[in-house]
Amino acid sequence: MTLSVTNTLTGEREPFEPQDPDSVLLYYCGLTVSDFAHLGHARGWVHVDVMHRWLEHLGYDVHHVENFTDVNEKITARVGEDDLGDSESEVARRFVGETIRDMRSLNLRRAEVYPRVSEHVPEIVDLVETLIEKGYAYEADGSVYFDVTTFDDYGKLSNQRVEEMEAQGADDERSEKRHPADFALWKADGVGEDAVEEHRDPDVEYAVDHPTGGTWDSPWGEGRPGWHIECSAMSMTHLDETIDVHVGGQDLVFPHHENEVAQSEAATGQQFARYWLHVRLLETEGEKMSSSLQNFFTVRDAVAELGTNVVRMFLLSTAYDSPQTYSDGTVSEAEDRWERLSGAYDRAVDALDSPDAGSKVADDDLRTAVDEVREAFPAAMNDNFNTRRALAALLDLVTAVNRHLDGGDPYDYVGLRRAVETFDEFGGDVLGFAFGGETGGDVRIAEDLVELVLDVREREREAGNYERADELRDELAAVGVEVQDTDDGPEFHLP
Secondary structure (H helix, E strand, O other): OOOEEEEOOOOEEEEOOOOEOOEEEEEEOOOEOOOOOEHHHHHHHHHHHHHHHHHHHOOOEEEEEEOEEOOOHHHHOOOOEOOOOOOHHHHHHHHHHHHHHHHHHOOOOOOOEOOEHHHOHHHHHHHHHHHHHOOOEEEEOOEEEEOHHHOOOOOOOOOOOHHHOOOOOOHHHHOOOOOOOOEEEEEEOOOOHHHHHHHOOOOOOEOOOOOOOOOEOOOOOOEEEOOOHHHHHHHHHHOOOOEEEEEEEHHHHHHHHHHHHHHHHHHHOOOOEEEEEEEOOEEEOOEEOOOOOOOOOEHHHHHHHHOHHHHHHHHHOOOOOOOEEOOHHHHHHHHHHHHHHHHHHHHHHHHHOOOOEEOOOOOHHHHHHHHHHHHHHHHHHHEOOOHHHHHHHHHHHHHHHHHHHHOOOOEEHHHHHHHHHHHHHHHHHHOOOOOOOOHHHHHHHHHHHHHHHHHHHHHHHHOOOHHHHHHHHHHHHHOOOEEEEEOOEEEEEOO
16 A cells, blocks of 8 residues: 545645655744744644654655744744843744754654754845746835735635635735735835734733844845745755645644745746645644643643653644644543553563563464554555554554463564564654653753753853863763854754
8 A cells, every 4th residue: 555645735635656756855834933842833743753754664765854933023022031032033042942852852853954044034035036026026115025916826725715815914014015915025124013012921021122033134125034935945945846745734724835835836837845734733622722822731841741652642642634632631541552552562572581482382363463553554654644543553463462461471472573573663663652761851861961061161161261161072072962162152963
């Protein structure tokens, strides 16, 4: 059975056929770094991680790019709050670091690159200039807008008609537009300031009364990139004009992804993304989990309380394209499932390592169960990455393993070895569980320890003890930690 996916663009289940039969270009709309990541964000991360892992399992070379939006009104609104920083770039840098730590705690495969908007303004300006030259965009008082009436297919992703669409953007943009649904590609300095004030918490005392985000020079004057143009510029820069898979949250279908399609295809004349996959929202008490609603459970709190494996079990227990509810009951079910899965794995390993495992003992029921899961698991994953069914197949094998072990020795060595290999391959390599320990938590601890050493090193440098500071860096290098000194402070990479 070959992989098939449900394509939001067509509304149909389609066989997956990338442009290159050996590789996949995968782009995921990442986080706007204005707060700590919560389980709603983690739901997308973990499912994209499993998509990445399964595509590699099928033999593809996966080129995975995930952006950080570090230029945004929500970030600017937090300037001067507590100890977050006195500029948009400082606030963004703080939350980029926190987000990466949370990603590592979830045992995610690393993307090939995590581009940031602030690093790609020249590419964004070039793309906007192209759209103006081709007649798809127009300038108005230093801002630039995409004219939706010039792109015949506008609305094809969200299945809407232009004449039925409501106005997009903040109030201070709308008077400049030719059509209410036109959207900003470039915002003149000062446009969007009302949105900044809307995002500021009235109950918080800010150190900076009137925050302003960074601006950049452009052919139209000082300004900032619009939200939608960023992903087009970054995906084209790091992947290609046409990518195979674009993944994002369901709430981004319109306007964000619709606008990505329009501006990208207008600029290049090529299809932007062949397959659009959208992760349904995580809800709590009937509402989506979000920072703005203050109903979220942060990733770091969840990992600290539940552990990486239980968090992944919870998030993967529902397929990515089905809605999911966060509650005490659903979390408890995930804890029970992980206890069953890890318990069976540990029992099987212990039995294999005991003298009671025999080479001439054969349990046909156990071996049949292994054969069945090795058919059912791939079938589930090839059915639009259906992790719910894939987990069910693994739990069926848990039942067979426990039944075999409950029968007493001697044990079927061959059957148990194949069962453990199946758990490792499907549960570990594909679903990202860490049997025998919480690797995600270990990474968090290692990162915390490195940061403590770097703090000591900085204090030594400030005190003029440069020789001792160099010794600390060399000691980190000796255990595989690469440290780079930048204008914004030291950065490090774990081995």
